[in-house]
Amino acid sequence: MTYNFDKQTSRRNTNSMKWDFKPSNVHPMWVADMDFESPIEIKKALTKVVDSQIYGYAWPPNELYEVIIDRLSKNHHWKVQKEWIVLLPGLVPGLHASARVLPEDKSSIMTTTPVYYHLFRSAQTAGKKTTEVPFKRENGQWKMDFDKMKAELTQEVGMYMLCNPHNPNGRVFSRDELNELSSFCLENNVILVSDEIHCDLILDSTKKHISVASLNENIENQSITLLSPSKTFNIAGLGGSFAVIPNPEIRKKFEAAKFGIMPHMNLWQIESMMAAYQHGEPWRKELINYLKANHDYLLEEINKIPGLSMEACEATYLAWIACDHENPEEYLLKHGLGVSGAQQFNGKGYFRLNFGTQRHNIDKGLEILRKAFS
Numbered sequence: 001m002t003y004n005f006d007k008q009t010s011r012r013n014t015n016s017m018k019w020d021f022k023p024s025n026v027h028p029m030w031v032a033d034m035d036f037e038s039p040i041e042i043k044k045a046l047t048k049v050v051d052s053q054i055y056g057y058a059w060p061p062n063e064l065y066e067v068i069i070d071r072l073s074k075n076h077h078w079k080v081q082k083e084w085i086v087l088l089p090g091l092v093p094g095l096h097a098s099a100r101v102l103p104e105d106k107s108s109i110m111t112t113t114p115v116y117y118h119l120f121r122s123a124q125t126a127g128k129k130t131t132e133v134p135f136k137r138e139n140g141q142w143k144m145d146f147d148k149m150k151a152e153l154t155q156e157v158g159m160y161m162l163c164n165p166h167n168p169n170g171r172v173f174s175r176d177e178l179n180e181l182s183s184f185c186l187e188n189n190v191i192l193v194s195d196e197i198h199c200d201l202i203l204d205s206t207k208k209h210i211s212v213a214s215l216n217e218n219i220e221n222q223s224i225t226l227l228s229p230s231k232t233f234n235i236a237g238l239g240g241s242f243a244v245i246p247n248p249e250i251r252k253k254f255e256a257a258k259f260g261i262m263p264h265m266n267l268w269q270i271e272s273m274m275a276a277y278q279h280g281e282p283w284r285k286e287l288i289n290y291l292k293a294n295h296d297y298l299l300e301e302i303n304k305i306p307g308l309s310m311e312a313c314e315a316t317y318l319a320w321i322a323c324d325h326e327n328p329e330e331y332l333l334k335h336g337l338g339v340s341g342a343q344q345f346n347g348k349g350y351f352r353l354n355f356g357t358q359r360h361n362i363d364k365g366l367e368i369l370r371k372a373f374s
Contacts, residue, residue, distance in 0.1 A: 001282060002286070003283055003286045003287075005036050005286070005287065005290040005358070006358055006359060006360075007036075007037065007358070008358060008360070009035050009036070009037060009358070011035065012024065017031050017033075018030065018031035018033055018035075022333070022338050025336055026333060026336055026337065026338045027336055027337050027338065027361070027364050027365055027368060028338040029337065029338060029339055029353045029354045029355070029357070029361070029365050030338040030339050030340045030352075030353075030354060031340075031354065032167070032231065032236075032317075032318060032354060032356075033231075033234060033236050033237070033354075033356070034234045034317060034354075034356035034357065035356065035357040035358060035361065036234055036287065036356070036357075036358075037234075038233055038234045038235055038276075038283075039233060039275070039276065039279065039280045039283040041275045041276075041278075041279035041280065042233065042235060042272050042275045042276055042280070044275070045271040045272060045274070045275040046268060046271060046272060048271070049267050049268060049271055055267070057264065057266075058264070058265065058266050058267035058270055059264075060087055060265055060270050061270070062082075063274065064087075064270055064273065064274055065082045065085055067273075067274055067277045067278055068080075068085055068242060068277070069081075069082065069085075071277050072211070072227075072244070075199075075200070075209075076199075076209070076210075076211045076214055077214060078211050078213070078214035080244050080246070081246075084244050084245055084246045084251070085242055085243070085244055086242060086243040086244075086245060086251065086254060086255065086258075087241075087242050087264075087265045088226075088240075088241040088242055088243060088258070088262065088265070089239045089240070089241070089262055089263050089264075089265060089266070089269065090228075090230075090239040090240070090241050091195065091197050091226050091227075091228045091230070091241040092118050093241075093258065093261075093262050094224075094226045094241055094243050095118045095119060095122045095161070095193070095195060095226065096118070096122045096125050096126070097243075097254055097257040097258040097262070098122065098159070098161070098193045098224050098226070098243075098254065098257075099122035099123050099125065099126035099128060099159070100126045100253070100254075100257035101159070101191065101224070101250055101253045101254050101257060102123075102126065102128055102158045102159050102191070103158050105158075106128075106155075106156060106157065106158025106159070107128050107129055107156045107158075108123065108128060108129040108130065108131045108154070108156040108157045108158070109122070109123040109128060109129075109130055109131065109157070109158070109159040109160070109161055110130075110131040110132075110133065110149065110152070110153070110157050110159070110160045110161070110190070111130065111131075111132060111133075111160065111161040111162075111163075112132075112133050112134070112135055112144050112145070112149075112162075113132045113133070113134055113135070113345065113346040113347060114135070114168060114169070114342055114345035114346050114347025114350070115161075115163050115166070115167070115168075115345055115346070116163055116167040116168070116195070116345065117344055117345060117346070119161040119163055119195065120132060120161075120346060122161070129156070131152055131153075131154075131156075131157055132346060133145055133148050133149050133152050134148070135169070136148070140311070141171070142166070142169045142171050143177070144173075144177060144180075144181065146180055146181075146184060149184060150184070153188055153190075157188070157190060158189075158190060158191060159190060159191045159192075159193060160181070160184070160185055160190050160191070160192055160193070161193045161194075161195070162181065162192065162193065162194045162195065162212065163194075163195045164178075164194060164195070164196055164199075164209070164212065165196075165198040165199060165201065165202065165209065165314065165315035165316055166315075166316075167197075167198060167316060167318060168316075168318055168320045168340070168345055168347075168350075168352040169320045170203075170312075170313030170314050170315055170316050170318065170319075170320060171314055171315075172202060172204065172207040172208070172209060172314040172315045173210075175210055175215075178210055178212045178215060179215060181212065182212060182215050182216065182218075182219040185219060185222060186218050186219060186222065189222075190222075191222055191223070191224065191250065192212060192213070192219060192222060192223045192224075193223070193224045193225075193226070194211065194212050194213065194223065194224070194225045194226065195226050196209070196211060196225060196226065196227050197226065197227065197228050197230065197231050197241075198231055198232075198315055198316045199211070199227065199315075200229075200232040200284060201231065201232055201288070201291070201315050201316050201317060202288070202314065202315045203288065203291060203292050203295055203313055203314060203315055203316075204312070204313075204314040204315070207314045207315070209315070211225055212225075213225045213244065213246070220246050221246055221247045222247065222250075223245075223246070223247075224243055224244075224245050224250065224254065225243065225244040225245075226241065226242075226243050227241065227242055227243075227244070228240060228241035228242070229272075229273055229276040229277060229280070231316075232276070232280075232284060232287075233272075233276040233280050233283070233284070234356075235272050235276065238268050238269055238272050239269055240265060240268075240269030240270070240272060240273045291317050291355070291356060294317075294355045294356075294357075294359065294362055295312070295313055295317075295319070295355060297359070297362065298310070298319055298353075298355050298362060298366070299311075299312055299319075301366050302319070302321060302366075302369070305369055305370055305373050306373055306374075307323060307324055307325070307373045308321055308322065308323055308369065308373060309321070309322045310322070317354060317355050317356030318352050318353070318354055318355075318356075319352065319353045319354075319355055320350055320352055321350060321351055321352070321353055322349060322350050323349065323350060323351055324349070327341060327343075328341060328342075328350075328351040329341030329343075329344075329351055331372065332351070332368070332369075332372055335368055335371065335372040336368055337365055337368040337369065337372070339351045339352060339353050340352040340353075353365065
């Protein structure tokens with residue numbers, strides 16, 4: 001089956017955060033959802049729910065766990081057990097629940113910035129602090145600065161939050177880097193939380209996603225891994241996610257942290273997750289080809305614009321574009337383009353641009369960028 005990712009979709013006046021939150025004269029390339037129709041199998045699964053006309057509480061079937069276990073085994077080479085899986089209404093709540101697992105004698109969560117803002121804000125919602133360590137640039141790549149991480153490590157730090165593949169810089173961290181991170185956490189008794197929501201969106205065919213918890217039993221037993229089909233299959237608005245927590249003590253604390261403030265997974269989430277993982281792979285493969293073509297085109301055109309520069313993304317549909325303007329988000333908004341400024345990620349000198357859209361939308365965004373920086 002061939003999928004038409006060039007098909008124009010209209011999202012104006014649909015209560016879309018991406019398309020309706022900002023003024024109608026702003027071309028939106030900010031919020032991290034795509035403008036493509038999701039796989040037809042997901043629509044069929046949700047239609048079945050709609051047609052029932054009964055929308056009561058749901059309970060996840062054993063089949064959902066089997067689908068997750070099978071996917072992690074085939075795609076991540078990681079054999080997990082059913083009792084390790086904690087179903088969630090969304091990945092962001094999982095990050096904030098993870099922060100509440102921090103041991104009582106610890107008061108800080110470490111992460112490497114710039115990074116998706118919930119990784120450094122989750123500590124605040126738990127009444128804790130964030131220890132931020134900036135990325136370093138090495139051989140043209142964004143790298144975790146382990147020397148600085150060790151220097152910044154105090155007795156207060158009890159957790160490290162990783163985003164892999166990384167939002168916003170697009171890195172897919174190598175086995176060597178993840179092994180070094182694993183050793184860092186194990187040697188210092190630091191719980192490792194890994195946000196892997198973009199793991200199925202690898203654009204660089206020479207790279208491979210590795211779940212850090214799959215590296216060895218020790219780090220597996222000291223980790224919380226957060227996953228979801230939501231970004232890959234464009235169903236983020238439905239929610240639906242899960243945590244894999246092998247350690248029963250950490251899992252018990254996690255379950256206690258989310259009790260009463262998170263709803264159970266609903267039927268829409270159950271059905272869409274199963275449909276995505278069971279039937280969405282042909283669609284996903286064609287999506288990757290389309291995103292890669294968009295990426296390569298954008299990379300070439302951005303680097304022709306004075307004052308802007310872009311490096312190749314290894315994963316995601318989010319370009320991390322260097323810009324010498326003090327506040328590119330505000331500046332581009334005045335020119336009619338919606339992007340995400342680096343300050344949102346506790347960074348500076350960059351903005352994030354979403355290329356998970358039809359090519360004509362990318363052309364429109366490029367036209368605005370050329371005029372703004374001419």
